[in-house]
Amino acid sequence: MDFTYHSNELKNKLNIAPVILAGPEACRVITDNGGTITQNGGFLWNDGQFIVAVKDENHIGTLAHEMRHAWQYMNQVKEYKFGNKNIYDKREKEVNAYKYAIWYLKQYGLSEPINIPKLSR
Numbered sequence: 521m522d523f524t525y526h527s528n529e530l531k532n533k534l535n536i537a538p539v540i541l542a543g544p545e546a547c548r549v550i551t552d553n554g555g556t557i558t559q560n561g562g563f564l565w566n567d568g569q570f571i572v573a574v575k576d577e578n579h580i581g582t583l584a585h586e587m588r589h590a591w592q593y594m595n596q597v598k599e600y601k602f603g604n605k606n607i608y609d610k611r612e613k614e615v616n617a618y619k620y621a622i623w624y625l626k627q628y629g630l631s632e633p634i635n636i637p638k639l640s641r
């Protein structure tokens with residue numbers, strides 16, 4: 521099960537269809553087009569472009585995390601509610617993305633070091 525496999529699995533599970541890229545150049549595509557990259561990856565959705573990028577294709581947890589952010593973004597636009605509340609809050613979005621990544625890895629018996637950071641509000 522490689523990066524392409526997991527890319528497709530995540531697209532299906534989250535029902536989103538971004539272009540998924542890996543590698544340092546992929547991340548540059550995001551920043552060059554006005555998107556934001558955190559340490560390991562990021563996503564871009566503007567001008568009809570919908571791209572998820574991760575720096576290292578071996579980090580499936582990062583891919584799952586960024587895909588979840590892309591899902592959050594799409595569903596925010598549709599005013600989707602997560603539980604009983606909107607996930608507009610940055611900390612909640614991060615926790616939700618980390619939890620999703622941990623859950624996703626578990627489905628495949630994978631483990632990668634993921635520490636849910638304590639983010640200040």
Ligand SMILES: [Zn+2]
Nearest residue numbers: 585589614617
């Ligand atoms: Zn994040």
